Amino acid sequence: xxxxxxxxxxxxxxxxxxxxxxxxxxxxxxxxxxxxxxxxxxxxxxxxxxxxxxxxxxxxxxxxxxxxxxxxxxxxxxxxxxxxxxxxxxxxxxxxxxxxxxxxxxxxxxxxxxxxxxxxxxxxxxxxxxxxxxxxxxxxxxxxxxxxxxxxxxxxxxxxxxxxxxxxxxxxxxxxxxxxxxxxxxxxxxxxxxxxxxxxxxxxxxxxxxxxxxxxxxxxxxxxxxxxxxxxxxxxxxxxxxxxxxx
Numbered sequence: 001x002x003x004x005x006x007x008x009x010x011x012x013x014x015x016x017x018x019x020x021x022x023x024x025x026x027x028x029x030x031x032x033x034x035x036x037x038x039x040x041x042x043x044x045x046x047x048x049x050x051x052x053x054x055x056x057x058x059x060x061x062x063x064x065x066x067x068x069x070x071x072x073x074x075x076x077x078x079x080x081x082x083x084x085x086x087x088x089x090x091x092x093x094x095x096x097x098x099x100x101x102x103x104x105x106x107x108x109x110x111x112x113x114x115x116x117x118x119x120x121x122x123x124x125x126x127x128x129x130x131x132x133x134x135x136x137x138x139x140x141x142x143x144x145x146x147x148x149x150x151x152x153x154x155x156x157x158x159x160x161x162x163x164x165x166x167x168x169x170x171x172x173x174x175x176x177x178x179x180x181x182x183x184x185x186x187x188x189x190x191x192x193x194x195x196x197x198x199x200x201x202x203x204x205x206x207x208x209x210x211x212x213x214x215x216x217x218x219x220x221x222x223x224x225x226x227x228x229x230x231x232x233x234x235x236x237x238x239x240x241x242x243x244x245x246x247x
Contacts, residue, residue: 207243215241
């Protein structure tokens with residue numbers, strides 16, 4: 001769908017925009033006599049947001065009207081990995097005071113959500129040594145663990161060594177997340193906790209939404225436009241019928 005530079009359209013108008021763009025694509029294909037045929041999509045006239053179910057530990061709730069964070073506080077998470085552990089790793093001169101603050105807030109948020117969580121402090125040197133051992137030995141990555149790297153500033157480009165470390169983590173398959181010292185920790189840490197659960201192999205909740213009596217696989221598409229850049233970034237995600245990120 002091609003949108004103008006104006007603000008994002010509301011859902012009814014977005015559907016009309018999508019229909020007009022699809023008609024335009026059809027005209028282009030026919031006009032250029034392209035042998036490639038677009039895949040025909042069937043539109044479902046279903047308001048999925050009105051039937052979004054959230055399952056936690058066998059119980060089902062509707063969100064909306066209930067907010068996810070409120071449900072987590074009241075009922076915890078759906079599946080917690082055994083020995084759930086988050087290793088905090090400061091990068092690029094992040095102070096020990098910041099790491100202490102992160103640890104205290106993570107532990108507090110976990111208690112509020114009935115979650116057994118162990119928070120440890122590690123270093124980039126220890127992480128690199130562990131990555132090297134995994135590479136040499138071929139040992140599998142331990143389940144239930146993830147690393148949370150804390151960087152100084154969200155608006156600051158990571159240093160070369162930091163990017164190499166992230167690349168090595170992805171290559172070996174060690175789960176990790178990033179956070180920033182200048183985040184509004186009061187809000188960012190509780191919001192990031194479900195993502196840490198997922199990274200360690202757990203599941204905050206399930207969302208078995210159906211359309212026309214059939215389970216729905218969801219494709220999420222996010223296109224970001226960088227300021228004063230000539231290129232955009234397209235991120236596509238695939239979520240299974242249980243609401244689990246699979247790709």
